[in-house]
Amino acid sequence: MISRNISLVFLLFSFMICKGQSDETCNFLENISLGNITAERYNEIFMSGKNSIPCLIDLIDTDNKELIVGFQDPLSSVINPFMTNYVGMKYAYLIEFILSQDRIEVVKGNNWKEMISPYCIYKYGIIVTKNENNRPVLKPLTYKDMKLIKKMYRNWWEENKGKSIEVLRKEWKTNGPVLSGNYIWI
Known part of the structure; x- marks a missing residue:
C-alpha cells in the first residue's frame, strides 16, 4: 500500500511539472494505447486533474490510427466500421473525461459494460462530423480534422487555463463538451 501511495505521489508530481511539451508525464500519456488503458490508468489521469x-x-x-478507438466491447463479434480512427481522439476524450467527473465511483461487475460504465461519458466515445442537418456522419475523421480538433482544444485551454478544475467542471456540466462546431461526440 505504501509503495502504491508513493507511486501515486510521484505520478501526481510528474503531472504538475508537465508544460505540454516532452517530459515523463507526457510520454506516459503518449504511450497509452486503447488496448491497454485500464481502470487504474483512467483513475491516474483523472487524479492529475487539469495538470x-x-x-x-x-x-x-x-498521426496514428487504431482499430477500436472509443468504447466497444472488445469481445463483440461486430466491430463498427467507424470505430477505426486516429488515436488522438482518445486524448481528447480524456480531457472531456477529466472535466465531466467530480469523482469516479468504481462499479464492480462481471461484464464489460458494467466495468467500463464509470469511464464512459458518451455511448461510443468517438468524434464524428455532423451533416447539414446536425446529424452524425458515421465515418472516420481525416488527419486534417484532428488538426482542427486540436486547435479547438488549444483555443479553449488558452481561454480557460487560469480557472480551477472545480470551475472547469462546473462549466463543462453547464455548457457541455469542449468540442463544438462541425464535430460531435457520440
Whole structure:
C-alpha cells in the first residue's frame, strides 16, 4: 500500500511539472494505447486533474490510427466500421473525461459494460462530423480534422487555463463538451 501511495505521489508530481511539451508525464500519456488503458490508468489521469490537459492537447494530432478507438466491447463479434480512427481522439476524450467527473465511483461487475460504465461519458466515445442537418456522419475523421480538433482544444485551454478544475467542471456540466462546431461526440 505504501509503495502504491508513493507511486501515486510521484505520478501526481510528474503531472504538475508537465508544460505540454516532452517530459515523463507526457510520454506516459503518449504511450497509452486503447488496448491497454485500464481502470487504474483512467483513475491516474483523472487524479492529475487539469495538470495533464496541456499534454493531452499536444497529443490530439498524433498521426496514428487504431482499430477500436472509443468504447466497444472488445469481445463483440461486430466491430463498427467507424470505430477505426486516429488515436488522438482518445486524448481528447480524456480531457472531456477529466472535466465531466467530480469523482469516479468504481462499479464492480462481471461484464464489460458494467466495468467500463464509470469511464464512459458518451455511448461510443468517438468524434464524428455532423451533416447539414446536425446529424452524425458515421465515418472516420481525416488527419486534417484532428488538426482542427486540436486547435479547438488549444483555443479553449488558452481561454480557460487560469480557472480551477472545480470551475472547469462546473462549466463543462453547464455548457457541455469542449468540442463544438462541425464535430460531435457520440
